[in-house]
Amino acid sequence: MGNSATPMDSPLVCSLRPAMRTLARVPTLLGLGVIALFVVSAFTPMANVLAQSVAVHPEIAPADAIVVLAAGGASSSGALSDNSLRRAISGIDLYLKGLAPLLVFSGNDPDASRAESRIRAHLAQEFGVSPQRVLTSSGANTTREEAAQVKGLLWPRGVRNILLVTDADHMIRAAPLFTHAGFRVFAVPVNEPEWDLGPGDRLDLLRGTLREIVALLYYKIAGYL
């Protein structure tokens, strides 16, 4: 039935028919793959295993400076994003523990009310960090530009060893970039993934990990690493 050619069919159409039929099956096979991947990602610890295998492990040690990377900026009312606040608090905590004499806040500062780096610096002062010990860096669009700017800020001060503070998934890309910029990096990943995750959180973890793996590959292909 399916193979029967109508009188209208040319020899070319007839010869292409098996290939077209195989091609028509591709979406079904892809759909099956998506369902299988979804089940494995959501209901098994596969996302955790992948995140763990590419994770940069924490290495907390005394350094010359603490560098807290930007994260999503601030709202128009001046409120930091959750990630930005978490990273800033982690950096302040490291400073208050005496792990480095200098605290650097990178930030996305589109205007005065949304100046992430300055809002973070102000927050650090609220926690008792001396303004002389806080530096800010803004205007970088990418993590690579952040590394270059921080280098420009800290290199003249003789800073070579840094405690780098960012999210666990972002650290996969950030640590090699700052190492490539010439720093000795002690990684301080915040919000490391838990093993005890629900299905939705596992999918988020997988997405974040895959995004950073793709970004890392792009950086390597582009010659940034």
Added chain:
Amino acid sequence: MNSATEMTLWIVGVVGATSLASYVVGSRSLGLSTTDLSAALKRMLDCIGTILIFTVLNLAIGAAAILGARFLIGRFVSLYFLNDDTWVVLSALQGLTWALWRQAGRSRRSISRRT
């Protein structure tokens, strides 16, 4: 039992129960055939696969456009724009429409061949 395992069991339990209930309602009350169910599952997989194709296509073109804007025009556009859930939702609408369109065409052809 930890909360994540408990959550997983709740989700699987509720979805499993509603799937079973809808199968019973469909086959017994509405008289739907089991053969049609396997055809429906195949069509569902076809729709999901098409959604994946549209998602990958949209993200690839989006990434190329962003990199093009960066390197050709010199305007910075963040690759994080590709991280928005809207891409998947809109790609799903595109993929569903395309797959259902194709399936409708196939059904029409098979009806006209039979008559």
